[in-house]
Amino acid sequence: MSEFLSPKDLPAALAARAAHPDYIPVAGGTDYMVASKDRLPPPGIINLFGLGALTGVTDLDGGGVRIGACTTYATLLGDARIANTFPLLRDACREVGASQIQARGTLGGNIATSSPVGDSLPPLLALDAVICVASSAGERRVAYEDFLVGYRKIDLAADELIVAIELPAPHVGAMQHWRKVGTRRAQSISKVMMAAVAHLDDGRIADIRIALGAVADRTVRARATEDALRGSAPSEEAAKRAREALRGEITPIDDLRSTAEYRLGVAENLVRRFVLSL
Amino acid sequence: MNIEVTINGESRSIETEGHRRLLDVLREELGLVGTKEGCGEGECGACTVLMDGEPVNSCLVPVGQIQGTQLTTIEGMAGSDGLHIIQDTLVRYGGAQCGICTPGVALCAKWAVEKEPGASKERLRELLAGNICRCTGYQAIVDAVVAAQNSSESSHE
Ligand SMILES: Cc1cc2nc3c(=O)[nH]c(=O)nc-3n(C[C@H](O)[C@H](O)[C@H](O)COP(=O)(O)OP(=O)(O)OC[C@H]3O[C@@H](n4cnc5c(N)ncnc54)[C@H](O)[C@@H]3O)c2cc1C
Ligand code: FES
Numbered sequence: 001m002s003e004f005l006s007p008k009d010l011p012a013a014l015a016a017r018a019a020h021p022d023y024i025p026v027a028g029g030t031d032y033m034v035a036s037k038d039r040l041p042p043p044g045i046i047n048l049f050g051l052g053a054l055t056g057v058t059d060l061d062g063g064g065v066r067i068g069a070c071t072t073y074a075t076l077l078g079d080a081r082i083a084n085t086f087p088l089l090r091d092a093c094r095e096v097g098a099s100q101i102q103a104r105g106t107l108g109g110n111i112a113t114s115s116p117v118g119d120s121l122p123p124l125l126a127l128d129a130v131i132c133v134a135s136s137a138g139e140r141r142v143a144y145e146d147f148l149v150g151y152r153k154i155d156l157a158a159d160e161l162i163v164a165i166e167l168p169a170p171h172v173g174a175m176q177h178w179r180k181v182g183t184r185r186a187q188s189i190s191k192v193m194m195a196a197v198a199h200l201d202d203g204r205i206a207d208i209r210i211a212l213g214a215v216a217d218r219t220v221r222a223r224a225t226e227d228a229l230r231g232s233a234p235s236e237e238a239a240k241r242a243r244e245a246l247r248g249e250i251t252p253i254d255d256l257r258s259t260a261e262y263r264l265g266v267a268e269n270l271v272r273r274f275v276l277s278l
Numbered sequence: 279m280n281i282e283v284t285i286n287g288e289s290r291s292i293e294t295e296g297h298r299r300l301l302d303v304l305r306e307e308l309g310l311v312g313t314k315e316g317c318g319e320g321e322c323g324a325c326t327v328l329m330d331g332e333p334v335n336s337c338l339v340p341v342g343q344i345q346g347t348q349l350t351t352i353e354g355m356a357g358s359d360g361l362h363i364i365q366d367t368l369v370r371y372g373g374a375q376c377g378i379c380t381p382g383v384a385l386c387a388k389w390a391v392e393k394e395p396g397a398s399k400e401r402l403r404e405l406l407a408g409n410i411c412r413c414t415g416y417q418a419i420v421d422a423v424v425a426a427q428n429s430s431e432s433s434h435e
């Protein structure tokens with residue numbers, strides 16, 4: 001017998017998680033149901049979809065937002081705050097799946113699956129997201145970059161759930177930019193994603209955050225590239241320095257050399273175009 | 279587990295395991311075989327049903343999640359006075375050929391037209407992008423949905 005639990009609130013969900021570390025939490029099911037196809041039934045499921053405490057977008061002091069882990073793409077796409085303040089995330093969500101996937105797929109599910117080609121991940125990284133995680137023992141907050149620990153691996157214990165994603169308000173006048181090259185079907189060869197946020201001060205790049213998807217085992221910040229750009233005017237010359245820095249910090253995977261070279265080339269072009277657009 | 283749900287306006291009580299696919303429970307337990315299986319992986323939309331008004335792939339919904347919801351399957355789309363306008367235009371414009379995609383297309387189109395009554399052809403294509411059709415080349419489907427859109431606009435006036 002495979003048990004199906006629908007906890008009524010967050011404490012009940014966390015208690016279920018603590019009591020049954022082998023049960024699978026399921027939100028929209030759009031990753032889980034594909035992965036579990038033609039497998040034996042799971043020992044149990046902890047259903048999270050629609051749980052009030054995990055659903056919806058709320059305002060934070062200072063202009064940021066808190067997004068419940070089980071908030072769907074459809075809800076995010078219908079939210080004016082996301083559209084106005086975080087167009088980067090809106091643009092990425094728009095491209096996820098089709099209507100049916102957007103109606104069920106959740107942000108927390110995308111983060112937990114942590115596919116190197118997950119669409120929401122580069123925007124969350126570039127927007128300095130904080131992941132709020134809870135267990136029966138309490139809540140902790142982790143910078144998203146630290147939450148990503150390996151190929152499809154996140155810093156989540158067997159008794160924890162992702163509760164929410166917090167996005168601080170971007171700097172006034174910051175430019176947000178989302179680009180995805182290649183199709184999902186061809187993802188193993190050609191997909192490269194870039195999310196970038198930057199603002200200028202006196203004609204120079206005061207701050208810049210660049211997150212890349214599908215160029216490494218996990219979504220990564222291009223920190224050396226950012227350092228090479230900070231303080232410069234957005235010129236061809238700065239773009240050239242950024243390109244060299246990017247070559248230095250993204251390591252091609254040996255047995256995928258040609259693919260890695262190709263991806264690096266695409267990533268360089270994406271960064272260059274973003275810099276020149278500033 | 280016991281599941282209480284409203285399907286096509288009728289209250290149902292189902293005894294089954296919650297991890298099963300909604301698609302299988304509809305077809306095998308409830309005899310609602312109008313819902314079709316194509317890919318079984320969320321890509322084709324043949325298994326689309328409306329859950330609390332939203333289009334979902336029933337191959338991706340563990341049936342325990344339908345507890346307390348309102349479902350519409352293709353069997354519930356026609357009214358007592360005949361076919362739903364979208365079913366009617368799909369037939370008239372040749373938007374249904376082999377018919378495998380049609381239940382999903384019809385339900386998703388109903389949702390799309392109600393959600394965005396003024397949607398352009400391009401936007402309709404986007405909203406229906408999760409419903410794959412190997413027969414019609416989509417033009418006939420889009421024409422049918424536009425015709426349904428126009429006639430429901432005129433019936434509101
Ligand atoms: C046809 C199709 C197209 C798709 N297209 C895209 C696309 O274009 N871009 C893209 O990025 N993805 C895509 N996906 C993948 C998927 O839809 C997304 O990753 C989605 O965000 C997953 O969310 P979910 O709620 O459905 O996850 P689920 O399937 O419910 O869960 C996924 C995993 O996360 C865990 N989990 C879920 N919520 C939590 C939580 N709160 N705390 C801890 N663990 C949790 C589950 O245990 C499970 O392991 C597609 C999938 C399909 C089937
Ligand atoms: S059978 Fe469900 S989407 Fe194809």
Ligand code: FES
Binds near residue numbers: 377411414
């Ligand atoms: S009518 Fe045959 S697949 Fe659409």
